[in-house]
Amino acid sequence: MPSLIQGYEYDIFISYRHNDNRSGWVTEFVTALQEELAATIKEPLSIYFDKNPHDGLLETHNVDKSLEGKLKCLIFIPIISQTYCDTKSFAWQHEFVAFNKLAKEGTPLSSGEGPGLPIKIHDLDAEDKTILENELGGVLRAIEFIHKSGGVNRPLNSKDDEVRTTGKVLYRDQVNKVANAVKEIISSLKNPINPTAQSAKSQQPKANGNPLSRKTIVLATLAIMVLMAIIYVASQFIGSPSKEPEIIDKSIAVLPFVNMSNDPEQEYFSDGMTDEVLNRLFRIGDLKVTSRTSSMKFKGAKLTAKEIAGQLGVTNILEGSVQKSGNRIKITVQLIDAITDTHLWSETYEREFKDVFLIQSEIAQGVAKGLSARLSASVKNRLSEIPTKNIEAYNLYLKGIYEILKVTPESMEIGLKMLNQAIALDPDYAMPYLGVALYYGASTDFSLAPNIAMPPLKIAAQTALAKDSTSADAHGQYGFYDLWYAWDWAKSRNELVKGIQLDDKTYSSHWFYSWLLSSRGNFAESLRESGRTVELEPMNSFLGANHALMYYYHGEFDQALRELDRVRSFDTNQPFEHFTRGQVYSKIGKLEEAITEQQLAHQLFSAPWSHARLAYAYAIAGKKKEAIAILDLLEKQSNTVYVASDVVASVYVALGDYDHAFQFLEKGINERAGWMIWLKVDPIWDPIRKDKRFISILEKMNLNN
Numbered sequence: 001m002p003s004l005i006q007g008y009e010y011d012i013f014i015s016y017r018h019n020d021n022r023s024g025w026v027t028e029f030v031t032a033l034q035e036e037l038a039a040t041i042k043e044p045l046s047i048y049f050d051k052n053p054h055d056g057l058l059e060t061h062n063v064d065k066s067l068e069g070k071l072k073c074l075i076f077i078p079i080i081s082q083t084y085c086d087t088k089s090f091a092w093q094h095e096f097v098a099f100n101k102l103a104k105e106g107t108p109l110s111s112g113e114g115p116g117l118p119i120k121i122h123d124l125d126a127e128d129k130t131i132l133e134n135e136l137g138g139v140l141r142a143i144e145f146i147h148k149s150g151g152v153n154r155p156l157n158s159k160d161d162e163v164r165t166t167g168k169v170l171y172r173d174q175v176n177k178v179a180n181a182v183k184e185i186i187s188s189l190k191n192p193i194n195p196t197a198q199s200a201k202s203q204q205p206k207a208n209g210n211p212l213s214r215k216t217i218v219l220a221t222l223a224i225m226v227l228m229a230i231i232y233v234a235s236q237f238i239g240s241p242s243k244e245p246e247i248i249d250k251s252i253a254v255l256p257f258v259n260m261s262n263d264p265e266q267e268y269f270s271d272g273m274t275d276e277v278l279n280r281l282f283r284i285g286d287l288k289v290t291s292r293t294s295s296m297k298f299k300g301a302k303l304t305a306k307e308i309a310g311q312l313g314v315t316n317i318l319e320g321s322v323q324k325s326g327n328r329i330k331i332t333v334q335l336i337d338a339i340t341d342t343h344l345w346s347e348t349y350e351r352e353f354k355d356v357f358l359i360q361s362e363i364a365q366g367v368a369k370g371l372s373a374r375l376s377a378s379v380k381n382r383l384s385e386i387p388t389k390n391i392e393a394y395n396l397y398l399k400g401i402y403e404i405l406k407v408t409p410e411s412m413e414i415g416l417k418m419l420n421q422a423i424a425l426d427p428d429y430a431m432p433y434l435g436v437a438l439y440y441g442a443s444t445d446f447s448l449a450p451n452i453a454m455p456p457l458k459i460a461a462q463t464a465l466a467k468d469s470t471s472a473d474a475h476g477q478y479g480f481y482d483l484w485y486a487w488d489w490a491k492s493r494n495e496l497v498k499g500i501q502l503d504d505k506t507y508s509s510h511w512f513y514s515w516l517l518s519s520r521g522n523f524a525e526s527l528r529e530s531g532r533t534v535e536l537e538p539m540n541s542f543l544g545a546n547h548a549l550m551y552y553y554h555g556e557f558d559q560a561l562r563e564l565d566r567v568r569s570f571d572t573n574q575p576f577e578h579f580t581r582g583q584v585y586s587k588i589g590k591l592e593e594a595i596t597e598q599q600l601a602h603q604l605f606s607a608p609w610s611h612a613r614l615a616y617a618y619a620i621a622g623k624k625k626e627a628i629a630i631l632d633l634l635e636k637q638s639n640t641v642y643v644a645s646d647v648v649a650s651v652y653v654a655l656g657d658y659d660h661a662f663q664f665l666e667k668g669i670n671e672r673a674g675w676m677i678w679l680k681v682d683p684i685w686d687p688i689r690k691d692k693r694f695i696s697i698l699e700k701m702n703l704n705n
Contacts, residue, residue, distance in 0.1 A: 003046055004186065009072055011045040012182070013116075015095040016079035017086070020121065025155050026079055029119070029145070029175070032158065036179040041186060048073065072102075075182055076116030080142060082153075085128035100135060117181050118142035121155035123249075126286040126374045141528075143177050144169070153249065250371050251288040253312045254278050256299040257320040257331075270322040271296075272398035273331065273360070277318070280364035282505055283382045286373035290314060291507070294539035297570075309338030312539065316344070318367060327353045333363055335370045345370035356394070357386045388429040396422035397432050404439055409447060412439055430467035430474070436460040437477040444484070446607045449642040450672045454485035475499035476508035483516050484674045487701055492516050507533040507543060514550055519677040519703070523554040534563075541571035549580045552587075553681045560584050575604035582617055587683055591621035608634055609675070612647035616684065619654030627651055646673040650684050662693045669700060679703060 003011050016026045030049050037045055076099045078084065078091075086092055099116070120142035124132070132140050145156040148169065158171045254277055259270035274295070281289045290312050298308050305317045320333040334346035345366055349359045361384045368375050375383075388394050396418045403415030416439045422432040437460040444453035458481045464474035479495030482488040493516060499509030510532045517526035530547040537543050544567035551560035561584060567577045582597030598614040615630035631651055634643050649664035668676050679685055679694075680703045688694045698704040 003074060004043060005074060008074055009046075010048040011073060011186075012047040012075045012077060013073040013095075013099075014047065014049040014077050014079070015091055015099070017081060017083045017089060017091050019083045020079055020081045020155075025121070025157060028158065029079075032172070032175045033178055036175050037182060040176075040179040040183050043186075045182070045186075075185060077178075078116065078118050080118050080120045080122075080124070080132070080140070081155075082122040082124065082128070085124070085131045087131065097135060117178060119178070120144045121146060123153050126376070129285060143174055143181070145171065145174050249315055250286060250373060251290070251314040252281065252316040252318060252335075252367065252371065253290040253295050253309065253314045254281065254318045255308065255320070256296055257322045260321045260323045260330075261325065266322075266324050268399045268402035269324050269329075271402055273320070273322050273356075275401075276356075276360050277320070277333075277363050280360055280383050281367060282503075283379060284364065284368050284373055284375065285379070286375075287368070287371065288314070289505075291537035291540060293537050293543075297539050305336050305338040306341065315339055316371060320363075324353070329353050329356065329359075331359055331363075333366070335367055353395075354391045356391070358384075387431060388426045390426040390429065393422040393425035393429050393432070396425070397429070397435065400432065401435050401438075404435060404442070407442060412443065415439060428467055430464045430471060433460045433464035433467065434471070434473050434477065437464065437474075441477065441480060444674065446605075447641060450485050450674060452642075454481055454672070457481055458485075470502055472499040472503035472506040473508055475502065476506065476512055479509065479516075480512045483512060483519075483677060485672050487672070487677070489516065489520065489702065504532075505536060507536045507540075510536070511543065511546060514546070515677065518550050518553045518681060521681055523550070523681075526550050527554065539570060541567045541574035542576050545574055545576040545580050548577075548584075552580060552584055552683075553678060555683065557584050557588050573604065575601045575610070578604065579610065579613060582613065583684075586617055586620050591617070595621055595623075608637055608641060608643040609647045612644070612651055615651045616647075616654050619651055624655060627655060644668065644673045644675065645671055646676045646679075653684065653687055656687075658688055658691065661688060662691075662697075665694075665697055669697065676701065677703075 003009060005011075014026070014030055020026055026049075030047065034047065078096050078099075083089075084091060084096075118140060120140075121144075123146060129140075147154050147156045147160055156169065156171050156174065161170050161172060254274060257270045257274045257277075259267050261269075275292055278289065278292055278295070281287060294312055301308065305319070309315065309317055315337060317336045317338045318333060319336065320331060323330040328350070329352070330348070330350045332346070332348045335344040336342065337344055347363070347366055349362070351359060364383050365375065365380070367373075388397075400415040400418035400422060403411040403418065406412070406415075416436065419432045419435040419439070422429065423436075437457050440448070440453040440457035440460065444450055444457075457477065461474055461477040461481060464471055465478065468474065475495045476499040479492045479499060482492035482495060486492075493513075496509045496513040496516065499506065500513065503509075510529045514526045514529035514533070517523075517529060527547070527550050530543075530550045533540070533543040534547050544563055548560040548563040548567070551557070551563060560580065564577055564581050564584070567574060571577070578597045578601035582594045582601060585591070585594035585597060594617045595614070598610070598617040602610040602614050611630055612634060615627040615634075618624075618630070619627035631648065634648060637643055645664040646668035649661045649668060652658070652661035652664065665676075665679075679701065680698060685694065695704065
């Protein structure tokens with residue numbers, strides 16, 4: 001059966017190692033996929049699947065040249081397993097690598113996140129993961145068919161669906177995901193959009209120069225359409241962040257270390273040690289480590305290790321206690337298998353404070369040994385890094401970050417002072433500069449105008465990069481500056497992508513990148529990035545609310561509410577959740593509920609911008625008197641604190657006073673008001689979207705393309 005598209009031999013190519021089909025798993029998958037495709041797509045699709053059960057054709061390299069033609073397919077589906085990444089195998093050399101080469105050369109076969117639509121049936125060893133990422137030049141995104149339980153690493157199969165448990169991934173659901181992904185790609189080919197066609201049209205042969213053939217133009221157009229479709233479905237590969245986390249072997253949560261000093265003033269040190277041990281464990285690719293935010297939710301919790309592990313979806317727990325007295329410290333840690341309540345490793349360190357970095361390294365290596373995690377020479381070197389030789393600078397850094405994370409005006413000022421003191425003691429120490437950037441980033445929406453906060457944020461991020469060019473957080477902060485203030489979209493993208501490439505497990509670059517993509521209208525990619533932050537930090541209620549906000553900008557209000565419900569199930573006091581829910585309610589007609597949510601958000605935020613959002617909710621609900629009263633108050637406050645002009649403009653839009661709305665939007669451009677990055681997509685601007693003045697503002701911001 002020929003491909004649906006002329007010039008292609010097959011619609012789908014299945015690439016796999018025959019070792020993975022000894023049990024018939026691949027055959028069963030292909031059969032299930034064919035059945036699901038038949039129920040999903042009207043036209044029959046052609047699938048290349050070599051059913052040879054022996055280690056012959058695919059493993060001896062005795063292959064006819066015709067296979068090269070078969071690789072010219074619309075959709076390449078590699079079955080990624082523990083044996084697939086054998087660089088000597090035929091499947092790797094002549095299918096995966098060959099296909100990836102075609103994709104890099106511009107053949108319409110790849111999304112840029114990895115070849116085709118990968119299927120992953122095993123958790124990979126660190127070595128295999130490195131081989132994959134080196135070949136791809138990035139991180140693999142795959143639809144997983146992995147049976148999740150402690151100590152188990154095998155493919156999910158149809159029989160597993162017979163045992164039903166809450167939050168469990170079902171085999172048939174994963175097959176359906178693949179079929180839906182294929183459908184989206186096919187749909188994009190059948191319904192090309194005008195900009196793509198215009199792009200191809202602009203490349204018509206010219207009288208002089210190197211003419212393009214009609215076939216080349218068609219293939220280029222098809223490449224763009226396939227690329228767009230695969231990007232759209234890529235967000236579904238990660239899995240639904242609204243599901244409960246699942247147990248994965250070698251997964252670990254570091255619980256907040258207990259301050260045993262009987263001195264509340266030493267709490268900064270116990271929290272700081274928790275963070276530093278976490279940061280070192282993050283460097284071990286063979287481990288899955290839960291985030292700081294997820295772990296910190298259990299500070300002081302009266303739960304068993306097994307109960308905490310169940311909520312976080314991990315197998316292992318690291319507990320610790322800290323005592324600091326003068327220049328002496330005592331740190332005790334124990335690693336527990338929370339499933340069996342077995343102690344895997346423990347150690348007590350009694351040393352001078354100057355040895356704190358060595359202790360952190362030894363703890364990380366002890367955990368790795370206790371969980372049989374692989375440590376390459378380069379990882380061992382990273383675990384042993386000493387960020388500063390000035391121990392007092394390090395102590396001030398810990399204190400400064402502790403104060404800033406309290407997020408009160410007083411504590412943030414104290415924290416900034418301590419960070420600057422740390423910089424004075426060791427100007428080459430990169431981390432305090434990141435703390436300074438964190439301070440200004442948090443301040444810009446609450447107390448400081450963008451032109452006051454953002455330039456020093458830029459300097460701090462640049463300096464941190466000068467001290468440590470491998471810092472993913474520094475690239476993230478610099479990308480945030482270019483997004484939120486400079487409105488340099490291309491430069492912001494470069495910095496954020498660099499941050500992700502350096503450390504895919506650091507959420508900040510994914511978070512800001514989701515903002516950039518959504519502001520440009522690239523919703524599928526934006527949701528992929530915000531979904532990645534939730535995958536990294538499932539118990540971070542702020543990131544969950546941000547993921548819902550991306551759905552809101554996309555107009556997927558039901559999906560936004562589902563994610564907000566998930567967030568509210570474990571955090572009822574997240575102000576950003578209340579704000580986002582209020583925005584959604586305003587758009588679906590729940591106007592009184594919207595007012596209630598924005599009232600709650602403002603009570604928690606206590607910021608001028610959150611007050612303006614409440615005024616917007618009043619105005620949309622027809623309560624003009626209440627809305628105008630808030631506007632009057634904000635006008636008075638603007639003499640002493642920063643009031644963002646764009647949020648004031650949104651209230652005037654809701655009141656129907658468009659002239660005043662445009663006056664404040666113009667002021668917002670001069671201020672570089674941050675929320676204006678979403679002018680193109682935020683539905684609050686729909687009433688004035690076709691106004692020439694609005695179009696002019698988009699052009700000034702380079703948001704109109």
